[in-house]
Amino acid sequence: MILLLFLVSCNNGSGSEKIKAAVICTSPEAAKIGIDVLKKGGNAFDAAVAVGFAMAVAWPSAGNIGGGGFLVGRTAANEAFTIDYREKAPMLGFKDMFLDEKGEPVEDMSTYGYAASGVPGSVDGMWRFHQKYGSLPWKDLVQPAIDLAENGFEMTRDLASSLNYQAENLSKTPEAAAIFTKTGGFVIGDRLIQKNLANTLRKVAEQGRDGFYTGEVAEEIARSVEEKGGFIRLKDLEQYEAKFRDPIRFNYRGYEIISMPPPSSGGTALYAILKSFERYNPADYPYASAEYIQLFTEICRQVYADRSEFLGDPDFYEVPMQKLLSDEYISMITDQIKFADQHLTSEQVKPAKDLIAESTETTHWSIVDEKGNMVSNTTTLNGGYGAKVVAGSTGFLLNNEMDDFSIKPGVANMYGLLGNIANAIEPGKRMLSSMTPTLILKDGKPFMTVGSPGGSRIITIVAQAIIRVIDYNYSMNEAVNLARIHHQWLPDEIQFERGAMSFSVAEQLKSWGYELNRYSSYGDCHGILFKNDGNLQLGISTRSNGAAEWY
Structure with a gap:
């Protein structure tokens, strides 16, 4: 059973249907993938992993493998835990990296392009989460997202409109333009196919977190970022670790x-x-x-x-x-x-x-299973479509989370929030979040x-x-x-x-x-x-x- 935009009466507790388990997110494709995992005997934590990867395909403005987030969970045995898979500043990062010679912020440097990206944490976060709390095989949870990326899905009016609105920014680099723009613009019902993302997800399915943070994918991320003036290097990816x-x-x-x-x-x-x-x-x-x-x-x-x-x-x-x-x-x-x-x-x-x-432009999903396991997860690329650039041939968008640091005391970020020394840029540091x-x-x-x-x-x-x-x-x-x-x-x-x-x-x-x-x-x-x-x-x-x- 699927619900889009409105609730039927049974969902408000006034109907006769008894709801035992549920998945809520912003993508019908991801919601279906999540509930299928539960129906196959997976727990809420398995479903959260599957939804996370599906959202990276179906909700490119915020769902991601190129960003990060936070997850709060509780087991049926009443163990509560959190996972911090927030992005980190690259080791080449420093306090004044987005300031000019006069000490003033360089326009758009922390919000657009390869320099704006922190080290992604989503894949490592989901991997460590699954290692501790998952019950179904990892590969089985990533495979639905691979199929979704490989075969594509029909765009909603909102997704088509969102991509068209960002077309000018997304067309500035050929890697992003090839996937997320279309001559004349997208319309409802167009199919979004992401072959390169499917290839990246295959490596993640087969190799776990190492399929992203080491080997071909990591090398391509580091190469493309360095080539375009960004700060992430292979060592940053290899050393990334989500935290409980x-x-x-x-x-x-x-x-x-x-x-x-x-x-x-x-x-x-x-x-x-x-x-x-x-x-x-x-x-x-x-x-x-x-x-x-x-x-x-x-x-x-x-x-x-x-x-x-x-x-x-x-x-x-x-x-x-x-x-x-x-x-x-x-x-x-x-x-x-x-x-x-x-x-x-x-x-x-x-x-x-x-x-x-x-x-x-963040996204959230809530999942509960019939045993009483609970998940509340929020993830983001920061701005809509993050830094608006794709990491080489990997097929995924990079975040622009460096803007969530305090670039300069008294200078607001893109959301109008001020910061101070507690949130200043340091190598390997996680930026503050409101999630x-x-x-x-x-x-x-x-x-x-x-x-x-x-x-x-x-x-x-x-x-x-x-x-x-x-x-x-x-x-x-x-x-x-x-x-x-x-x-x-x-x-x-x-x-x-x-x-x-x-x-x-x-x-x-x-x-x-x-x-x-x-x-x-x-x-x-x-x-x-x-x-x-x-x-x-x-x-x-x-x-x-x-x-x-x-x-």
Whole structure:
């Protein structure tokens, strides 16, 4: 059974069908591949690997083997874990590598072309994940993606439109142009065939991670990047290693939240937002009221200010996690909140130094199996189609994740986020991220999986989805699809989607001194909610792309 863009009644828990296992992502082809793995006896972790490689074929703007991401998982035996397969700076990287002789950022250098790419982590991440938690043979999980790349698939209207929109950038190099552009433009129903990518995936299927990080593929990546002025070398690829990290775990109104630690800022920021919101009674802040929007905004203002100052790769920088996850820190946030027209501006809100010494083009999938294994995974190339260049004859796009470093203190990245020394470029360092894959338990049992793309807005997207379900009793479908608000310290504005607030609420906020900025819809958030009757309630984004399969 497949679902695109909308949910049928049974998925909202109101129908007679009992859902035992489900796969949600942004590609119908990948969703079908994932559910087929579950039907063949694979677990949720096997399905996650298969979906990951299928997304690299079917969702080229963000699905990838040339990027990286973060995965949060939980076994049926109640073991929670995370995998950090974030990209790394090449060993030739250095703090000022994207600055000119005057110390100013070189336009587009960190966002377009071979120099913008960090060392990819996706293949190694999936390999190590499968080695520890998979049950089906590795080759069987990669083969469906090989078939999809070899035989092609019919483009949706959204994919054709997306590729046409990026055609000018994708046509700047012959390798990308040959795959992702077409004279006259693509139309719905055109077939996207990727023979070179299929060949690369065959090597990965046969040799595991070594089929990507050593041998012919690695040599071709290194050759093409060096030839075009980039920084990745063969040694960078050979030495790349994804990491298992302890998840961030905390209680929110009786629910256990499990999310991603640094170098993702997601779990840390989610903790701060939810634990601050927990100190207020939702009944006093009706959903979508001016009071609710103000409270959420003021919490996020301080959280994003501290994100810019204190978070980075813990392997290189001593992130003050003990203090960022403390009651003292939450008190600092809530004690300075002032309401109505007495609120602070972002100029007045500074990172909490007295206490403490992301693209919209990301993609997410949530998977649960009938045994209770859970996966929440977010992956990206950073900007749409990453650096817009293909690594030689490999057939895959490289990321432009180097832009997620703090290129220069006080200079914003492509998402408007500022950074400091904690996220400065260093050889082998992982760049900071906003990705927030999250699992939630209730009384030790599965309750929810949730995650989203959305660049710097990912954290607030996930936080709002959780708040809607737990505090305001919305369904999973409503939680991921209701219009959203966002504030990230700088710029000092409340960003909102159409429908996020009424005219009267907007006028009230303006009278309190807030600047409002309406944005187009963003963030294909997906989630799965476990109902008390044992049924699953699926939430699939209706913003642009949502696909699910279940049984």
